[in-house]
């Protein structure tokens with residue numbers, strides 16, 4: 636697909652620059668509309684299968700970069716599907732929706748020893764078409780899909796699923812480590 640090729644080449648130019656990760660990923664967020672606004676990609680999203688039900692998540696894998704390691708994923712949530720509070724471990728994530736919307740609740744770790752954590756709410760906002768969310772490493776958050784089918788395009792700094800991510804239980808403070816979503820190769 637043309638938009639994927641154009642985005643990958645823009646990503647290679649971006650990764651060739653000397654930047655700190657926060658600035659690099661801010662700029663990935665600026666590039667993401669190359670995918671989100673592409674009519675061909677949006678048309679194909681109508682047929683993407685659901686990847687996230689109640690608490691079980693997978694990601695469609697559209698592209699994995701052999702050199703820079705970033706991946707392009709798709710995520711389709713059923714109405715009202717909610718994730719547990721989790722982080723994305725050491726990875727960066729740029730996240731935008733092309734259909735539907737979801738509420739994101741962010742937290743900071745007020746107190747913690749790696750096994751347990753006291754979380755403090757750190758903001759809540761809606762990710763709707765036209766808004767790109769950039770999620771830094773190790774930041775706890777939860778995502779709650781809205782009324783309709785929610786379709787997201789995600790660019791991650793590497794493929795997830797092969798390393799543990801933290802899942803937080805708000806009431807007990809317990810942290811559980813589980814592998815992130817399994818990637819399901821999907822050609823566009």
Ligand SMILES: [Fe+2]
Nearest residue numbers: 721723776778
């Ligand atoms: Fe997340």
